[in-house]
Structure formats: structure tokens, C-alpha cells
Amino acid sequence: MERRDVREMITDASRDARNRHNVRTETENSDTKRHQTPRHTGSDCVKSRSSRAAPVCLVLLCVLLLTAVIVLGVNLHNMIEEFYIKNKNLTDEIQELKTNKSNLKNNIKKISSEKIILTAEKQDLQKKMEELWQQISKMDGWKCYQSSLYYVSSENKNWTESRRDCTERGADLIIINNREELDFVKKVSGGSEVWIGLTEVEGTWKWVDSSIRTTGFWASGKPSSGNEDCAVNLSSGFADYSCDKPIKWIYGWTCYQSSLYYNSSEEKNWNDSNQDCLKRGANLTIINSNEEQDFLKIYGEVWIGLTNMEGTWKWVDGSTLTPSFWGYGEPNEHTKKDCAVNSKRQGNPGWNYYPCSSTFKWICEK
Template sequence: MEFTEKDEDKEEMNIYANVHSVNIHDVRTETENTRKHQTPQHTEAGDQLLNKSMQLTKERDELLSSNHVLIKQTDQLRQEKNELLISIRGMDGWIYYQSNLYFISSEKKSWTESRRSCTERGADLIIINNRQEQDFVKKISANAHVWIGLTDIDVEGTWKWVDGSTLTSGFWDPREPNGHRGENCALIYSPGWADYPCSDRFLWICEKSILK
């Protein structure tokens, strides 16, 4: 059989059509495969961003809630402080200083009677802890002789405060204590502390903490 030019042209067109069909199929397949590989990556990145956004929103809400609680607590503390200061002003004879209340008497009693008067007021004879408190007491007592909560009545020479703690350092007058067994209770006056007979009668000063 002989091929004519028309037959040759027809054959070339068939070959071209088959090649073109294969190329389109390959390109489509490659594109779909590429999308299959890319889509999960894009989805994972989007999920991460969404989760991060949700976490930040949650943390913001928690901070706002904590801040609201803190503001409420601060307002409550401010109100309690104001109420306390009002009640302090209403306590006849008491003086407020560094979270403590002090009461200085206008009458004289023995050391034991003075302490009893303090405990009846929900307080005790003063314990002087530092130089600032020492200077404060001297100021409000106008350097008068005033009983403080210090005694060596149990063991001579071992001075203890009314709360049972042992004196480690103090503000004694350089000449004191010098009374030995006859002078077992301490008072404060202008030069410092001194020991006197507990039965002597002096003014006295009570102290109580408002933090208890």
C-alpha cells in the first residue's frame, strides 16, 4: 500500500495530538502533586498562628482579670486603713507610731500595778526595740521617769522584756543598772534607762501593735 501526502500529514497530526495530550496530563498531574504537598504545610502554619492568637487572647484576659482583683484588693486595704485611722483617733490618750499604739499615763503606780493597767487595756508595758523608738518615747514622755516593760526580778542581772525575750542591748544611763537585788525594774528618763525598786511609783507607758 502506498502512503500519500495526505496520509503522512494525518499521521503527523495524530502523533502531535498524542504528544500534546501527554504533556497536558503530565503538567496537570505535576500541579496536583505539588498542591498535595503544599496544602498541609500552609494549613499547619495557619493553625499555629491561630493557636498563638488564641493563647495571647487568653493571657490578656487573665492579666485583665488579675489586675481587676488587685485593684479591688487595694481599694479594700485603703478602706480598712482609713477605718483604722478613724478608730485610732477615737481612742482617748493613745498615740500612733510605726504600726504601734502607745499610751502614757497621767498617774503614778508601781511597776506591777502599771503593767496590770496596760493589760487591762489590751496592751503591755512598752518594749523598746531601737533608737528611733527610744527617742520617740523620750519625746512623748517629756523626759519624765516612766516605767518600761523590762525587769530582772526572776534572775538578778538577766534583764528580760515582758514578752519573755532577753535583753541583748539597750540604752542604759552609763551609770546604770546599779541597784543590784534592790532595784529590779527599769524605767526611762532623760539620760537613758535606770533600774529602780519595783514598788516605787512612776508614770508608765503601754504599747500594743495594730497588726495583731
């Protein structure tokens, strides 16, 4: 009985000791948990960082989007400005093209009108040329070649008489300037000998216009050293003959456009020059265009058909002066020079005027 009680007591004491130990342990654990700092695992840290990075990325993305929108807006504005500028330039170009088109239409109308006028003038000139050729065809012995009109005589005279006959017809003995003209003269003369406008003056061979021979087509062994001072044209070339020998001759006028021109070989005052032209069935030349002015420059200083009549410059046919080709400083209104010459002098080419009593060569036109 006692052993059972002692065993029970020991058992109860042991149970109480275990209970107290468990209570204390639970209490300590409770206190430890209450005062201990919580510890996070690795997975909890990753989740915490991810939750903080998301807003930052969102903000950065918004900033990037805003920047992109601003850049695109600026580019769009520049593109719109560039478009407006190009559009304005195209508008201006279109307007300019319209203006040019209108001007071209006006020019075409003007050219068409001028074409009609020129066509009428051409027909008129052709008619005049036909009339001129009809007159020429009726003139026995006359031949035309390039820019000259030639007459071949049917009788024989010495050089002086031959030239006199030429001047009485308003022309002069022929001057041959090139091989083609030489061949033509041979053809129209039938290869026979004819006087030409070339003579020896004081040891120098000169043409009848006083120019020195710059081209020559002398036959072999010609010219000789004798007293044969006048030139003839042979089938073989030029030859020098005695001026007294009677043979045929050739003379001519110069053709230009629809007119014939005669250049004198001597000098006279203006009135005598004009009278000489009238005897030849012509007048002192009237210059109507810049082309004709350039053509007549080859003749040097020559009287032309222009005079100052009572303070007004007029042509010999009574027409007023249009156009004009005065040299620099001419006409000088402080002088009393009344007659005009055409000049090609260096430094001041064009028309000049002198007292009508001065002597110059002259140009006749018909």
C-alpha cells in the same frame, strides 16, 4: 656524402641512446614512486594530531559539564531540603508565637480582672484603715509608730500596777527593739520617765514576753547593783528604779496589715486564753495567709483560734479551715487533741495541736 651519412647515423644513434635512457629513467622513476612509502611533512603531522585531539577534548568537556551538572543538582537538592526544614521550623515558631500571644492575651485579661479585684480590696482596706485611725484618734493617749500602737498613761502608778492596767486594756508594757523606737518613745513621753516592760529576774534582765534583753540603751552608769529591779526610759536612756515608785507608763499592741495583735506574757489553757482575748475586745488570732503565718512565727508556740469541733476544724468565728499551715504529720486523726498552736520548732514548723487543757501563751487579734 659518406661523411654526411656517417654524421647522420651518429646523430641518430645518439638520439636513440638518449631516448632509451630517458625512457628507462622514467620507467625507473615510475617504479620507484610506485614501491616507495609516502613521506609526510611536519605540517601534515600537526594537522593529523589536531584532528585526533579535538574529539578527546570534546568528550572531556562533556564529562566535566556532566559532573558540574550533577554537583549543582545535588547542591540544589540539599538547598531545597534545607529550605523546607527552615520553612517548617519557621511555621512551628509562628504557631508557637501565636499560641504565646493567645496565652498572653488570656493572662492580660486575667491580670486585669485580678487588678480590678485587688483595687476593690485595696479601697476596702483603706476604708477600714481610715475607720481604725478614726477610732484610734478618739482614744486618748494612743499613738502609732511603724508596726505598733502605743498608749501613754496620764497618771502615775508603780510598775506592777502599770502592767496590770496594760493587760486590762489588752496590751502590755512596751518592748523597745531598736534605736528608732527608743527615739519615738522619748518623743511621745516628752522626755519624762516612763515604765517599760523590762525587769530583772534572778539576776537577768528580761522583757515582759520573757525574752532576754538582746539590745539595751542604758544611760551612763546603769543598771546599778542595788535592789532596783524595774526599768524606766529616760531622755538619756534606760535606768533601773525601784518597782514601787509611781510614774507614768507606755504599752502597745503590734500592728500588722489591718489587724492589731497582743502577745501574752503568761500561759493558760485554750479556753482561758480565748476568754482573755474576749475581755480585751479581741479573739484568738485567725491566720488567713502565708504572710500572716510568717509574721506570727516570731511569737513561738502560742494558742491560735482553731479548734476541732465535732470532727471539723474551725476558727473561733465559725469559719472553716482555708488555707492551712499544719506541720508535717499533722493533724493526727488517731488522737483526741482538739486545740491548735502555732509553732516554729525546728524541724517541723507550722501548726500542731494538743489537748485544750495544755498551757501555752496566746495571741489575740482585733
